[in-house]
Amino acid sequence: MLLELNDICFTRDNKKILDHINLNIDIEKFVAITGPNGSGKSTLVKIIMGIEKPDSGKIVFDGKDITNMSINERAKLGMSFAFQQPVKFKGITVFDLLKISAQKDINKAEACEVLSKVGLCAKEYVDREVNDSLSGGELKRIEIATVVLRGAKLTIFDEPEAGIDLWSFNNLIDIFEKLSQEIKGSTIIISHQERILKIADEIVLMRAGKIEKVGNSTEILEKEILNKECCKLNINCK
Amino acid sequence: MAIKENQDTQNNNEFSEEQIDKKLLSEISDYDGIRNGAYNIRKNGQGVERKITENINIVTKEDKPGIDIYVKENTKFEFVHIPVIITESGLNDVVYNDFHIGKNANVIIVAGCGIHNDHHADSQHDGIHRFFLEEGAKVKYIEKHYGEGNGDGKRILNPVTEVYLKSGSTLEMESSQIKGVDSTIRETKGVLEDNTNFIVTEKIMTHGVQKAETIFDVQLNGENASTHVTSRSVATDESYQHFKSKIYGNTKCFAHSECDAIIKDNAKVKATPEITANNVEANLIHEAAIGKIAGEQLVKLMTLGLSEKEAEEQIINGFLR
Numbered sequence: 318m319l320l321e322l323n324d325i326c327f328t329r330d331n332k333k334i335l336d337h338i339n340l341n342i343d344i345e346k347f348v349a350i351t352g353p354n355g356s357g358k359s360t361l362v363k364i365i366m367g368i369e370k371p372d373s374g375k376i377v378f379d380g381k382d383i384t385n386m387s388i389n390e391r392a393k394l395g396m397s398f399a400f401q402q403p404v405k406f407k408g409i410t411v412f413d414l415l416k417i418s419a420q421k422d423i424n425k426a427e428a429c430e431v432l433s434k435v436g437l438c439a440k441e442y443v444d445r446e447v448n449d450s451l452s453g454g455e456l457k458r459i460e461i462a463t464v465v466l467r468g469a470k471l472t473i474f475d476e477p478e479a480g481i482d483l484w485s486f487n488n489l490i491d492i493f494e495k496l497s498q499e500i501k502g503s504t505i506i507i508s509h510q511e512r513i514l515k516i517a518d519e520i521v522l523m524r525a526g527k528i529e530k531v532g533n534s535t536e537i538l539e540k541e542i543l544n545k546e547c548c549k550l551n552i553n554c555k
Numbered sequence: 556m557a558i559k560e561n562q563d564t565q566n567n568n569e570f571s572e573e574q575i576d577k578k579l580l581s582e583i584s585d586y587d588g589i590r591n592g593a594y595n596i597r598k599n600g601q602g603v604e605r606k607i608t609e610n611i612n613i614v615t616k617e618d619k620p621g622i623d624i625y626v627k628e629n630t631k632f633e634f635v636h637i638p639v640i641i642t643e644s645g646l647n648d649v650v651y652n653d654f655h656i657g658k659n660a661n662v663i664i665v666a667g668c669g670i671h672n673d674h675h676a677d678s679q680h681d682g683i684h685r686f687f688l689e690e691g692a693k694v695k696y697i698e699k700h701y702g703e704g705n706g707d708g709k710r711i712l713n714p715v716t717e718v719y720l721k722s723g724s725t726l727e728m729e730s731s732q733i734k735g736v737d738s739t740i741r742e743t744k745g746v747l748e749d750n751t752n753f754i755v756t757e758k759i760m761t762h763g764v765q766k767a768e769t770i771f772d773v774q775l776n777g778e779n780a781s782t783h784v785t786s787r788s789v790a791t792d793e794s795y796q797h798f799k800s801k802i803y804g805n806t807k808c809f810a811h812s813e814c815d816a817i818i819k820d821n822a823k824v825k826a827t828p829e830i831t832a833n834n835v836e837a838n839l840i841h842e843a844a845i846g847k848i849a850g851e852q853l854v855k856l857m858t859l860g861l862s863e864k865e866a867e868e869q870i871i872n873g874f875l876r
Contacts, residue, residue, distance in 0.1 A: 387858040404855040408873035
């Protein structure tokens with residue numbers, strides 16, 4: 318087992334954000350987490366990466382108890398995290414960020430290769446600063462490039478489709494479909510998108526801080542989401 | 556020490572002093588032992604080495620310490636290096652350097668001052684640089700300030716830069732003071748005629764109990780004159796910085812000034828921008844932001860495997876690049 322979450326609880330402002338979460342992620346799996354807004358998905362992945370600390374519970378990664386480890390210790394053990402809102406920097410270029418991600422001296426050709434994979438014209442972007450001059454879609458792609466380059470045992474994407482326009486979004490899904498074949502190790506991705514859920518080995522459905530169900534695409538996407546959620550909205554359904 | 560012309564450096568001083576000189580020169584002027592173009596090296600208040608070229612002449616002033624640098628019109632892509640190094644504790648060096656740039660010339664000027672002070676007395680250098688650009692001239696001016704040494708004597712630098720731009724000329728100034736200067740008051744003044752452009756990028760880092768004050772005064776007098784003043788600074792420990800900027804739009808013109816500071820520990824940063832439009836066609840913008848390093852930036856770099864300290868260094872190095 319690559320990742321084990323044992324009885325994770327997280328409460329803020331008297332609200333149970335995560336309520337006794339137990340979840341196992343196996344090696345080489347593409348796992349999608351989905352569920353309504355406010356169900357605790359983002360908090361859960363932040364707790365896995367160490368960005369938030371759980372009030373109780375235990376996290377085991379690759380056989381090691383990492384519950385009290387810092388973010389960078391977890392990164393060094395083989396975790397990688399793509400933010401929902403990519404962080405901007407003043408003065409740090411795309412190339413700088415990719416070099417830090419790769420944890421070794423990479424040349425521009427290698428940086429360009431990974432940028433091309435995420436659908437960016439590498440020449441135009443490699444020397445640009447990761448700042449406000451880039452659009453939301455461009456920042457998202459650069460964010461994805463930084464995590465892909467790490468070749469981590471576990472790569473986490475916190476709702477990559479959030480906050481980008483429809484055109485960029487469709488392109489991004491294409492990229493994910495390709496990357497899901499290429500990324501070594503396991504992937505956890507928070508998503509509401511049918512195309513992403515369809516390529517997942519496993520889907521975790523969360524609701525109100527709890528895991529409601531875990532299953533494959535047919536079990537969750539078709540039976541739980543498409544049928545039930547769709548029918549709630551459509552009065553013509555029987 | 557007499558001025559040597561057109562000769563390579565030959566120093567009779569002890570090896571260690573030579574090493575100090577080289578270190579200071581490399582910090583302020585990318586010294587690599589070989590110099591292209593014209594140069595004038597000043598050490599401890601005296602000119603020690605000079606080279607002129609067919610297009611660039613350097614003449615010692617007779618009425619006060621300093622030099623006049625004459626660049627012939629249409630000179631293209633030549634360098635002028637005028638580094639100053641101070642290794643004598645207790646020296647107060649004031650120098651007046653005037654740059655006369657001919658019509659349509661295009662040159663790069665590298666100036667700077669490095670102070671090494673291992674003793675108790677204060678060492679000070681005040682460089683007053685004036686630039687007179689004729690029509691269509693272009694200058695890139697790079698100025699670096701650096702201090703080092705273990706003594707408790709202060710290292711003080713008070714540079715004054717005055718820029719006079721005639722029609723169609725451009726001056727781009729990059730100044731940086733990253734390390735070791737205890738006290739500085741930097742004054743930069745610009746007087747711009749029509750279709751001119753004055754770009755200033757300033758980078759300052761202060762630590763310990765250092766104080767840095769920067770004062771900009773730009774007069775946009777000619778139509779379509781424009782200026783961009785950017786200050787990026789990092790203040791750490793107990794240091795203090797004050798950014799003052801006064802820009803006057805006296806005709807149809809454009810100005811953008813930006814003060815961006817990262818603050819750490821118990822440091823203090825003050826920004827007092829002032830923009831004055833004396834004409835309805837003047838378009839003047841000022842932006843100022845002071846704050847600590849954003850937590851999300853640290854977290855992002857930590858997810859890439861950097862410790863908090865390494866992440867902070869990366870963010871500051873990028874910011875001051």
